[in-house]
Amino acid sequence: MSYRVGVPRSLAYYSFFPLWNSFFEELGCEVLVSRESNKGVLDDGVKETVNDACVPIKLYHGHVKDLKHKVDYLFVPRLVSLDGKETTCPKFLGLPDMVKHSIKDLPPLIDLRLDLRKGKFELWKFFKRLGEKLGKSTWEVFKAYVKSKKIYYRHQKLLEKKASPELAWKIIKGEKSEEELNKMVAENPVKIALLGYPYTIYDPYISVDLLDKCKKMSVDVLTVENIPGKELLRQKKKLSKEMFWYYSNNTIRACLYLLEKKMVDGVIHVTAFGCGPDAMVDKFLEIECKNQGNIPFMTVAIDEHTGDAGMSTRLEAFVDMLNRKRGFK
Amino acid sequence: MRKVSFPKMGPSYIAFKMMLEEFGHEPIEPPVPSKRTLSYGTTHSPEFACLPFKVLTGTYLEVLEKGADMLVSSGGVGPCRAGYYGKMHEKILNDLGYNPELVIFDPPLRAPWDFFKKTRKLKGKTSWYRTADILKRTWKKLIALDDLEIKASKVRPRQKNYGAASKALNKGFSYIEEARNAKEIEEARVEGLSLLENVKDNSEYEPIKVGLIGEIYVVLEPSVNADIEEMLGEMGVEVNRSIYLTSWTRDNTVADGEKDIKEAAKPYLDQLIGGHGQNSIGETVLYGEKGFDGVVHLAPFTCIPEIVSKSIMPKVSKDYDIPVLTLFLDEQTGKAGIKTRIEAFVDLMRKKRRKEVG
Numbered sequence: 001m002s003y004r005v006g007v008p009r010s011l012a013y014y015s016f017f018p019l020w021n022s023f024f025e026e027l028g029c030e031v032l033v034s035r036e037s038n039k040g041v042l043d044d045g046v047k048e049t050v051n052d053a054c055v056p057i058k059l060y061h062g063h064v065k066d067l068k069h070k071v072d073y074l075f076v077p078r079l080v081s082l083d084g085k086e087t088t089c090p091k092f093l094g095l096p097d098m099v100k101h102s103i104k105d106l107p108p109l110i111d112l113r114l115d116l117r118k119g120k121f122e123l124w125k126f127f128k129r130l131g132e133k134l135g136k137s138t139w140e141v142f143k144a145y146v147k148s149k150k151i152y153y154r155h156q157k158l159l160e161k162k163a164s165p166e167l168a169w170k171i172i173k174g175e176k177s178e179e180e181l182n183k184m185v186a187e188n189p190v191k192i193a194l195l196g197y198p199y200t201i202y203d204p205y206i207s208v209d210l211l212d213k214c215k216k217m218s219v220d221v222l223t224v225e226n227i228p229g230k231e232l233l234r235q236k237k238k239l240s241k242e243m244f245w246y247y248s249n250n251t252i253r254a255c256l257y258l259l260e261k262k263m264v265d266g267v268i269h270v271t272a273f274g275c276g277p278d279a280m281v282d283k284f285l286e287i288e289c290k291n292q293g294n295i296p297f298m299t300v301a302i303d304e305h306t307g308d309a310g311m312s313t314r315l316e317a318f319v320d321m322l323n324r325k326r327g328f329k
Numbered sequence: 330m331r332k333v334s335f336p337k338m339g340p341s342y343i344a345f346k347m348m349l350e351e352f353g354h355e356p357i358e359p360p361v362p363s364k365r366t367l368s369y370g371t372t373h374s375p376e377f378a379c380l381p382f383k384v385l386t387g388t389y390l391e392v393l394e395k396g397a398d399m400l401v402s403s404g405g406v407g408p409c410r411a412g413y414y415g416k417m418h419e420k421i422l423n424d425l426g427y428n429p430e431l432v433i434f435d436p437p438l439r440a441p442w443d444f445f446k447k448t449r450k451l452k453g454k455t456s457w458y459r460t461a462d463i464l465k466r467t468w469k470k471l472i473a474l475d476d477l478e479i480k481a482s483k484v485r486p487r488q489k490n491y492g493a494a495s496k497a498l499n500k501g502f503s504y505i506e507e508a509r510n511a512k513e514i515e516e517a518r519v520e521g522l523s524l525l526e527n528v529k530d531n532s533e534y535e536p537i538k539v540g541l542i543g544e545i546y547v548v549l550e551p552s553v554n555a556d557i558e559e560m561l562g563e564m565g566v567e568v569n570r571s572i573y574l575t576s577w578t579r580d581n582t583v584a585d586g587e588k589d590i591k592e593a594a595k596p597y598l599d600q601l602i603g604g605h606g607q608n609s610i611g612e613t614v615l616y617g618e619k620g621f622d623g624v625v626h627l628a629p630f631t632c633i634p635e636i637v638s639k640s641i642m643p644k645v646s647k648d649y650d651i652p653v654l655t656l657f658l659d660e661q662t663g664k665a666g667i668k669t670r671i672e673a674f675v676d677l678m679r680k681k682r683r684k685e686v687g
């Protein structure tokens with residue numbers, strides 16, 4: 001029997017959807033992704049969560065609610081460690097529990113734990129358990145696993161070529177060609193880094209379309225995902241003690257890399273209001289940008305009330321300033 | 330001789346001061362966190378850093394002004410932010426032009442070598458033999474301080490004269506402060522306890538009982554939690570605090586150690602999330618099982634593990650029929666605001682108990 005699996009379009013989804021979606025589909029499941037974030041989804045989430053939570057977590061609850069009556073299973077994995085070293089933010093760690101205890105009438109959750117610190121084959125074991133839950137044979141699961149991993153790596157490679165996750169996905173599906181990507185990657189003189197977590201940067205609703213706004217202003221934008229994983233890892237040795245959170249470390253490493261290579265004229269840090277780790281990350285980036293070549297730095301804190309107009313004004317002012325610095329205009 | 334300072338956390342400074350003196354340093358006593366501390370702290374900390382971080386930033390700046398050149402604090406290994414405090418503070422202080430030496434102790438079991446190196450740094454020329462003795466006495470002092478506080482929380486709600494227990498407690502603290510060798514410390518402890526014992530009481534009064542849980546710093550430092558323990562005590566409530574600096578060697582806390590707490594939390598939160606998050610859930614379960622009248626849950630504003638635990642708390646509270654009051658504290662939290670909420674909560678617990686009895 002084939003199941004309908006619901007996948008909330010939020011948080012780690014933005015890093016792993018090529019892997020998850022392909023895996024479920026390979027196994028013959030129907031994947032139902034929640035609709036794109038919008039006011040309704042967010043309002044729904046806000047209702048279910050404590051007001052001290054960050055927007056991404058509130059939003060996630062909204063996405064869960066969007067799916068709850070439509071699916072046989074809800075995929076809310078407990079992502080403990082995604083790189084075998086650090087863990088994710090404590091809210092990720094407690095996510096299935098928060099969801100379970102705050103939203104009523106949920107379909108069965110798939111809340112399997114993924115902790116890559118446990119050993120080399122943990123990812124495989126995770127998928128194997130997942131397949132078992134869905135009643136599939138080991139062989140079927142293995143095939144799906146291999147295939148979806150391939151797709152995931154291909155996706156990563158395209159991100160490194162500066163594709164957005166969405167475009168990369170279209171290329172994989174054959175809806176767009178790689179040449180188009182090459183054409184799209186413009187070479188503008190002013191380059192900025194848009195740093196932050198994929199679930200804020202790539203969710204157009206929650207980031208009030210920041211990424212697109214930047215691109216429309218004729219600046220080159222680099223995100224954490226555009227930097228090869230190996231390069232990020234190399235930055236590790238610059239710190240005597242790293243932070244504990246996967247996404248935060250990636251953000252910091254990306255910044256250090258871009259500063260080292262002198263690749264950007266300015267850095268924008270996008271952070272969610274009330275994000276715990278970011279309280280540290282933000283100050284860290286600010287000080288590093290100052291100490292390494294006095295690179296202009298701007299923090300954009302977003303919450304459920306962030307307005308479009310204010311954001312545009314700030315962004316324009318920042319880009320104008322970078323342009324002037326470069327001697328344009 | 331170095332001028333060494335450390336964050337203030339309840340009366341523990343009494344023990345740490347002695348330790349530093351005996352290692353041959355000049356201790357710079359950390360001030361009780363005040364408005365000034367907080368305003369220093371908020372100006373120079375990230376906006377969304379949690380309250381303890383800001384208090385520590387402020388404290389460090391104040392003691393640096395007083396000439397401290399070495400700061401000692403505890404670290405952590407995540408996934409809560411506290412473990413990164415030290416590094417971050419170093420960065421911020423350097424950025425402000427201060428270059429103190431920061432000695433951050435991570436838990437000894439996770440990094441034994443590191444712990445050893447830091448102890449060696451702190452002890453200076455003191456022999457290891459003497460160091461062991463100094464550490465032992467410091468520990469004894471910490472235990473004595475905790476014992477007095479535990480006793481005071483039992484005496485306070487039953488006292489006849491308002492404030493008498495706190496007065497006795499402070500007197501006891503001063504005895505401990507003066508004591509030096511093991512024998513003196515023990516005497517000071519016994520003497521302090523008997524002072525509290527002798528506070529006049531209403532012996533037939535049966536106070537309602539509350540568990541006090543939450544993030545360690547805001548639970549242990551009265552100046553940032555509006556003296557909540559005393560406040561509750563003066564309202565006639567017996568407070569059972571879940572965390573004492575020396576608690577893991579004791580049997581008179583709620584449970585026989587962390588393991589039970591974690592077990593109790595499992596059905597609700599099956600994952601270590603750093604900080605005190607999982608404990609908060611587990612302790613509430615245990616207080617519920619033991620028939621406490623309520624739980625007061627303290628957390629710094631933006632504290633991630635506590636946000637997780639707060640979102641699960643309503644379910645625990647319902648399942649165990651135990652009211653829980655969560656207070657998120659930040660630099661703006663005023664004593665008056667807390668008092669109103671505590672009063673309402675105490676009222677609720679009283680009514681509930683009357684209903685159950687009557």
Ligand code: SF4
Pocket residue numbers: 054055056057089090091092197247272274275276277278633
């Ligand atoms: S990392 Fe920050 S934004 Fe992301 S879930 Fe944790 S607190 Fe929220």
